[in-house]
Amino acid sequence: MESENIIKKIQEEINKTGFPLELRVSKLLKNRRYFVNHSAYYIDEDEGKSREIDILSHLNRIFRDKKTNQDIYVRNVLVIECKKSDNKPWVFLESGVDEYDDQDLEELFVWNFENTKPFGLISTNYIKEVHPFKGYDYRARNFFEAFKGSETGETIFKALTAAVKASLYYGKDKTKDDICIYYPMVIFDGRMFQAILDDADKTNVSEINSVLFTFKYKSLNYERTFTIPILRENYVEEFLEKLEQSLEVATKQAEMIRNRFSDFE
Template identity: 25%
Template sequence: MLVDKITEWLQKTGFPLEMEAADAFRQAGFDVRQSATYMDPQSEKGREIDVLAMDPDLIGVIDISFVIECKSSEKPWVVFTSDDALSHYNRLSAFGITSEAARRALSQGLHRGLPTLGPYLSRPTRGGFGFRQAMSGNSDPAYDASIGALKACLGLALDRDGDMSRLAFAFPVIVVDTPLFECTRKLDGELELTPVERSEFLFSTHIPSHVGCCIRVVTTAYLQRFAREAKALANAIREDLQAEERNILRGVI
């Protein structure tokens, strides 16, 4: 039957994974758009986002988004890690892509203390420094997903002419439906592969100025839990930046 053929075709595409990711974030309390678009800050052309999850905000000052790239494949994925991957890297830059006002608010908040958000900003030096699809030959779908998610985050967080100051935060996420591993080099020189359900890695590029942050990678097994964690992060941002939000509304910032 035609329906069976279409269903079989759909199962071989990335659409079911996108729908699953959208549903997980919707259940966690986000406003979700699938196949949303953004302005590529490099080419100034419209690009598509697989899933865009936005934390609901009636005021419009604190703008929190999770940009989700979905990669459906038959091959596993590997995050390369080391003990010093995040050593000496600015923790605000590693946190996510932000507007200038948001970065300033975080910087000032670190001096006075951010009781709820602080743990999210504190990072160990150990972490990921690379991401690849295993056994993928010369192609690099991991890079394509990473650059796409990062560009989308930058496009969403950039300050816009004529707008009031926005405390904008955008976090890149890659969702995969095949096994995920962390790879590290042991002291004896041997490589160690550890299966994980979530990981993250530092990724940066120039588009055209330098931009980078940690990108989260999540398997479908961890997806619903991660969406709830993302909502908790959004709540922490709103809780600790209430004073900055009020100041913007008063025209102080």
């Protein structure tokens, strides 16, 4: 009887953490043919310490280089922090997309390819047209965790910084002739709300499944602007479907440019 009580208490403690969420997200990714690495380590350059990101995952698309007869991989790399909160909703303060948002895909995530030619010629305009980021009319500018007694957003901030630092760390690991697109993101098991100021200066609050946060991160060793998707668990698969469409376009662009460039070499 005592043993059963301990097991029940341990189960309850586990369910309070984000680990079950991490396992569910991992299962979803594997079902969609992603490669998944749990608890991947990266170096935090601000503190000079090894830290852990919940999930490092990637999905490959491949085309053949006509000149070398080699396969070239184009991949989405997802750098994911998983968070859970049963009674502390996440609230995001948003405003409309402005001229500083979406100026270039490099402002949204980390590109990685060893040679700027010819892949540097890839048109981001084609990718943007099918990219899930295009479907958002607002960007989150600030955040807090509701009902904590103060407007604290420490958990959210730590999740964002971990995803960014890990993306930049792995983005340095260049693989010859492969193209990697890194996406820092946060997946949340809990309720999320957006707060938007309307034309009458009234704050409208509504529940949401996802948000894009403009993260202008600056520290001693980092200075970069990211647009980071923060997704509730129930929206992850729909978001991935759209993200994979943009990967298909990027792959077609890369194949066309690589093989046209080869004709002139």
